[in-house]
Amino acid sequence: MPVAQLVDSPAVRRLIASAAVLSLYASVSAQMTQPPPLPVVPPVKAKHAMVVSIQHDATDAGLEILQKGGNAVDAAVAVGFALAVVYPQAGNIGGGGFMLIRLNGEKGKAVETHFLDYRERAPQAATADMYLDKQGNVVPGLSTSGYKAIGVPGTVAGLVYAQSHYGKLSLAEDLAPAIRLAANGYELSEEEARALGSKNLTKFPESARVFQRGGDLYKEGQIFAQPDLAKTLTRIAVDPKDFYTGQIAQGIVKTVQKGGGLITMADLADYKVKDRAPLVGHYKGYEIITSPPPSSGGIVLLESLNILSGYDLPKLGADRSEAQTHLIVEAFRRAYMDRADYLGDPDYTDLPLKQMGDPAYAAAWRKGIDPVKPSPSDTLKRPEGFLPPPPVGFTRKEPMETTQYSVVDKQGNAVSTTYTLNGTFGCGATAEGLGFLLNNEMDDFASKPGTMNMFHLIQGPANAIAPGHRPLSSMTPTIVTKDGKLSLVLGSPGGSTIITTVANDLLSIVDNGLNVQQAADAPRFHHQYLPDEIQVEKRFDLKVVEELRAAGYKVSRSNEADEKSPGVWGDSELIMVDPKTGQLLAGHDQRKSFGKAAGY
Known part of the structure; x- marks a missing residue:
């Protein structure tokens, strides 16, 4: 290899950058503190079924x-209703979501797969400019x-649809654990008790009454019962x-x-689950x-996986190494660009999903990825000849609570719900006298195309507010099979x-073992x-943070300025089937201390 070509090879360029980082690392790392790693624990194992x-x-409740x-669908319905009781931050009957089902035949x-969309809808009185002031700015x-x-x-409709179409027991049986938890109460951990002190609840009198006893905040070890919610759940069990x-x-x-919102009886009566x-x-x-x-x-x-399919990630380094992180980030960058431009409610918008998922399109994207340097987002140019021109009429500007659970039953049926x-x-x-919290899902629409929502995502015209539309979501329940199993x-x-x-969990398991x-x-x-x-x-x-910065990335550490914050996000609740033994292996995310995996 000629000397000039050797010097410009990815391996040498990365080596030079790493040398510069090492000289910098000691002084910089002294200014930053890194929490200790999570305890090393083995996966939970079960022979027949897992939640x-x-x-x-x-x-x-699911177990x-x-x-x-x-079956797995019954268990998923039971978990969904139970989380509405014991995890009010996100578990709900006043919100919405998605359930991915794989019935094992x-x-x-025959094997069946179903994606139940019980996402919230915009009320019929909703308008595209409902969150703008007279000057056209977002309030x-x-x-x-x-x-x-x-x-x-949509949650109640979704869970009831799942149970009636794909479950084996009755709705009342699936609801029984949740009703019991609401009526008798459950013991609060320190983390759960602290969460109920949220200021987001304090400013609403009914929420303060239900979740904060009017100011007498719950403490660790106390029993939190919800009689209003127990009555509501009982009514649903009798007649959903x-x-x-x-x-x-x-x-x-x-x-x-009463509070100035838009939902009517007609809006509720018109709600339908989509089995996609x-x-x-x-x-x-x-x-x-x-x-x-x-x-x-x-x-x-x-789209991200298609781009990454052209790389042998383990050969570049270990899981979370700079070399792997660089390529994964570049795949994310390009896929999220397409998200911003093209995606919205499929019932009202023609979406170029086939083109976005085309391996040839991914290969064209891959050609523009430098092996060691970032591609600044404002310089990206979409490969020509694959996608239609993006919608016009907005300008991009530069500038989280959900829950996930997984179930597998003894027949091999699987459910992933977010x-x-x-x-x-x-x-x-909180709905007065009913005991459950209501969503703020309208923020997932584009309040104004080209501006960011609460998660700093740019929203395009395809996701504008309109009556009856369902807002774009990032929720990604996923099931993976190999050789049909x-x-x-x-x-x-x-x-x-x-x-x-989800992508990182999958890559860590599939690519990095x-x-x-x-x-x-x-x-x-x-x-x-x-x-x-x-x-x-x-x-x-x-060390990897500094290597990424040396390569040219801006890297932001979560809540770095707050020493008390653990600086984490997400919650992976994973189930894997051991390909050799058929044993079920589950991983509960230790970032949340009060969850668990259990099976038999």
């Missing part, structure tokens, strides 16, 4: 249903706090239509309209079954970081095109 969620009582003869039936907080931020909730056309619906509308076909892609011998729009997560995940109130405790308001169930909360968390617990606990990194920076958790290796 993993962010809250231990909810996990137990109870499985042991009673319910028992008793000679801060109007789409995130209070009654005007509420979309028509009550939530959309009966007394519960009347209570929702009264609360929302999942997106399917391939990555290094695995089949990736994932989320279609109105989730942006699935197609952004598949659902949400959007922000932590949603809009902060179940391999992996995954997903995460985290707003705009959801997609990258981490087990599910190691993948769940690995420090996270994220890039979303704009703002043009890599975000990393505080536990991310400081």
Whole structure:
């Protein structure tokens, strides 16, 4: 190899950059503190069935249903309703979400996959400019706090649809654990008690009454019972239509309209669950079954994986090494650019999913990736000849609470569910006398195309507010198979970081050989095109942070200025099938101390 070519080779360029970093590292690292790594624990193992969620009582609710003869869908319904009781930050009946189901074809039936979209909808009175002032500027907080931020909730319809179409037990049986937890209460951990002190709840009298005892805040070890919610859940168990056309619906509308919100009885009565076909892609011998729009997560995940399929990541370095992180970030950057321009509600917008998922398009993107240097987002040019011109009429400007659970049953049926109130405790308001919080999902629309939402995501015209539309989401429940057999169930909360968390979990397991617990606990990194920076958790290796900065990246460490903050995001609740033994292996994300995996 000629000397000039040798000097300009990726390996030598990276070596030169690393040498500069090493001389810098000692002084810089002394100015930053890095939390200790999470404890090393093995995956939870089970022979027949497994449930993993962010809250231990909810996990137990799902396991109870499985042991009673319910299938994975029954267990997922039980966990969903239970989380509405024991994890009010995001577990809900006043929000919405997605459920990805893979039925394993028992008793000679064909394998089925279903993506249940029970995302919130915009009320019929919603308008494109409802969050703008007279000058056309976004009014801060109007789409995130209070009654005007509420979309028509879909969770109850979604869970009931899942149970009635794909479950084995009755709705009342699946709801029984949640009703018991609400009526009898559950013991609060220190972290859970502290969360109930949220100022987002304090400013709404009904929320302060239900969750904060009017100012007598709950403490660790105390029992938190919710009699109003127990009555509401009992009504749903008897007649789920009550939530959309009966007394519960009347209570929702009264609360929302009293506070100046838009939801009507007609909005609730008109709500419908969408049973959509999942997106399917391939990555290094695995089949990736994932989320279609109105989730942006699935197609952004598949586009990122398509770009990365042209690299041998382990040859470049270990998991979370600078070399691997660089290429993964460049894939994220390009896929999120397409997200910003093209994605919205598929019922009202023609979306170029086939083109975005085309391996040839990924290969064209890959040609523009420098092996060692970042591609600044403002210099990116989309490969020509694949996608139509992006919608016009907006200018990009430079410038998270959801929950995930996974279930596998003894027949090999699998469910990955991600659902949400959007922000932590949603809009902060509780439906009066009904005991449940309401969402602030309207913020996931583009309040003004070209401006950022609460997760700093740029929103395009395809995601503008319109009556009956469903807002674009990052939720990415995903199921992975190999040779027709179940391999992996995954997903995460985290707003705009959801997609990258799912991608990193998958890459850590498939490419780098981490087990599910190691993948769940690995420090996270994220890039979303704009703002043009890599975000990393505080536990991310400081040496790698400095190597990335030396390569030319701006790197932001999560909550670095706050020494008390752990600087984390997301929540990976993973289940993997051991390909040799068929044993189920689960990883519960240790960032949340009160969750667990359990099986039998």
